Amino acid sequence: AQKVTQAQTEISVVEKEDVTLDCVYETRDTTYYLFWYKQPPSGELVFLIRRNSFDEQNEISGRYSWNFQKSTSSFNFTITASQVVDSAVYFCALIASNQGGKLIFGQGTELSVKP
Amino acid sequence: GAVVSQHPSWVICKSGTSVKIECRSLDFQATTMFWYRQFPKQSLMLMATSNEGSKATYEQGVEKDKFLINHASLTLSTLTVTSAHPEDSSFYICSAPGTRAFRETQYFGPGTRLLVL
Numbered sequence: 001a002q003k004v005t006q007a008q009t010e011i012s013v014v015e016k017e018d019v020t021l022d023c024v025y026e027t028r029d030t031t032y033y034l035f036w037y038k039q040p041p042s043g044e045l046v047f048l049i050r051r052n053s054f055d056e057q058n059e060i061s062g063r064y065s066w067n068f069q070k071s072t073s074s075f076n077f078t079i080t081a082s083q084v085v086d087s088a089v090y091f092c093a094l095i096a097s098n099q100g101g102k103l104i105f106g107q108g109t110e111l112s113v114k115p
Numbered sequence: 116g117a118v119v120s121q122h123p124s125w126v127i128c129k130s131g132t133s134v135k136i137e138c139r140s141l142d143f144q145a146t147t148m149f150w151y152r153q154f155p156k157q158s159l160m161l162m163a164t165s166n167e168g169s170k171a172t173y174e175q176g177v178e179k180d181k182f183l184i185n186h187a188s189l190t191l192s193t194l195t196v197t198s199a200h201p202e203d204s205s206f207y208i209c210s211a212p213g214t215r216a217f218r219e220t221q222y223f224g225p226g227t228r229l230l231v232l
Binding site: 035037042043044045047050091095100101102103104105106107108 | 147149153157158159160161164206208210212220221223225226228
């Protein structure tokens with residue numbers, strides 16, 4: 001069975017603080033893909049990153065960075081120098097290669113960045 | 116990039132009526148589309164997989180007779196909520212994979228907010 005756990009339901013930080021959103025996943029498949037999506041109040045999902053199970057390189061995109069560790073089945077997301085516009089719900093998600101493209105979402109973490 | 120549209124974006128209806136939501140892939144073909152439902156403060160839950168030219172596959176606990184899915188063409192899937200009730204009020208989102216292999220990013224529609232009075 002596939003499962004994604006985001007233990008942090010809500011996080012509140014002050015602008016310019018760094019914040020890390022945790023994601024732990026479970027799958028028996030050796031080939032899988034991990035995603036992060038941002039959902040602002042409008043509701044529309046915004047794709048942030050995709051990582052396949054064979055690529056453990058960390059990635060940085062501007063203020064965003066991702067740390068993928070297969071040894072701990074984690075795919076954490078860090079926002080550096082957070083801004084008010086980063087306030088949203090963030091979802092970690094998983095697709096296993098033999099699951100027909102079904103995305104399994106974590107519970108989501110609501111990030112509130114206060115000025 | 117690939118675009119998926121949904122129509123309508125908002126719908127308010129009376130209890131007992133049926134509501135149809137359209138999901139279109141605008142610049143690519145999608146033999147498969149997915150329908151998700153999201154209640155307030157909750158995650159997205161997969162309802163069903165829509166397959167072009169064949170029956171949809173429903174997740175456990177989703178009533179197929181209540182949530183009718185039709186995938187009539189390679190660019191259009193529809194979800195009909197039949198005899199809607201207040202508990203069906205939710206945010207419905209569709210998605211389509213960019214490739215048959217599902218390795219590419221799934222493209223999400225903007226969602227449809229349904230309020231049943």
